[in-house]
Amino acid sequence: MATCDVCGNDFDNAFTVRTAAGEELTFDSIECAAHRIAPACTHCGCRILGHGALAGDKTTRPTAVPTAPANKAPATSRTGLERLSA
Numbered sequence: 025m026a027t028c029d030v031c032g033n034d035f036d037n038a039f040t041v042r043t044a045a046g047e048e049l050t051f052d053s054i055e056c057a058a059h060r061i062a063p064a065c066t067h068c069g070c071r072i073l074g075h076g077a078l079a080g081d082k083t084t085r086p087t088a089v090p091t092a093p094a095n096k097a098p099a100t101s102r103t104g105l106e107r108l109s110a
């Protein structure tokens with residue numbers, strides 16, 4: 025049993041994530057993991073679970089990037105986050 029770092033649930037199938045900064049975190053669900061470690065869109069605040077877009081130092085959902093055409097999301101790469109000129 026391990027305790028989720030977000031909700032405190034003591035759960036048999038909890039899992040551990042080590043962040044790029046070396047922090048080790050325990051979660052009972054993907055929902056709690058996303059709440060704690062997924063970047064938040066600077067436009068709407070929702071958690072970004074797929075490919076995000078970086079504009080300067082801000083992370084947004086690809087469709088929220090102001091430089092993108094209104095009806096077309098910017099291209100994303102297989103590496104995830106794209107760096108766009110601000």
Ligand SMILES: [Zn+2]
Pocket residue numbers: 028029030031032033051052053056
């Ligand atoms: Zn939890």
